[in-house]
Amino acid sequence: MIAEPTRQLRLLDLQAIDTRLDQIAHARTHLPQLAELADLTGKARLIDDQLVRSRTELADLQREVAKAEADVQLVRDRAARDQARLDSGTGTAKDLQALQHELATLARRQSELEDVELEVMERAEAAESDVAELERGRGELSERIAALEAERDQALARLDAEVAAVGGPRPHVVSDVGADLVALYEKIRSSSGGTGAAALRQRRCGGCQLELNATDIQRIRAAAADEVLRCEECRRILVRTPESGL
Known part of the structure; x- marks a missing residue:
């Protein structure tokens, strides 16, 4: 000895x-990238939650748009058939008068449905814009998170290398002591x-x-x-x- x-x-x-x-162990748990990563990861979760809600809302509105378009088309088709019968002049005067009355009713109904369709389409466009904006923000956030993760991994690799270099002689020193x-x-x-x-x-x-x-x-x-x-x-x-x- x-x-x-x-x-x-x-x-x-x-x-x-x-x-x-x-000191190295402390540095590993206090890398500047870790705090920012924790913050951005939390923001990413919030955006993901918002995206789920916004995409669900958009899907619901797109179904409403499809239904509104179908309702308008049904009225248009009915009006077209009535107009064709009226233009043909076939039928009694009473029948023709009834067709004219129904055409007027269908015109009002079509106008109401088109207003509904327009309102739903505007809401769908707004929802689609919200989804696109959230997806853009989420994409930028993902890029920043990936860059930070790469920086973190490089910093950890440097610290691991220093641990190996600093701690390598330790067993020999312990033996001497x-x-x-x-x-x-x-x-x-x-x-x-x-x-x-x-x-x-x-x-x-x-x-x-x-x-x-x-x-x-x-x-x-x-x-x-x-x-x-x-x-x-x-x-x-x-x-x-x-x-x-x-």
């Missing part, structure tokens, strides 16, 4: 690796915001950034080289370095 001072210095290497890995010290380090790290070990530099703890008092400095000076020291303030493992100022 490597010498104790070197083992503790390797603990700082392990802390540096874990700190960067934590030793299971006992790593276990203590991991325990402290889990309860101290990710920092389990800190360097003592210029009489200041690198974990809590507080300067040690004279009593603590004297205690550290007197400690054996293989003694695992703890900061009295933050309780992190305190690693002596050439810059400790002892």
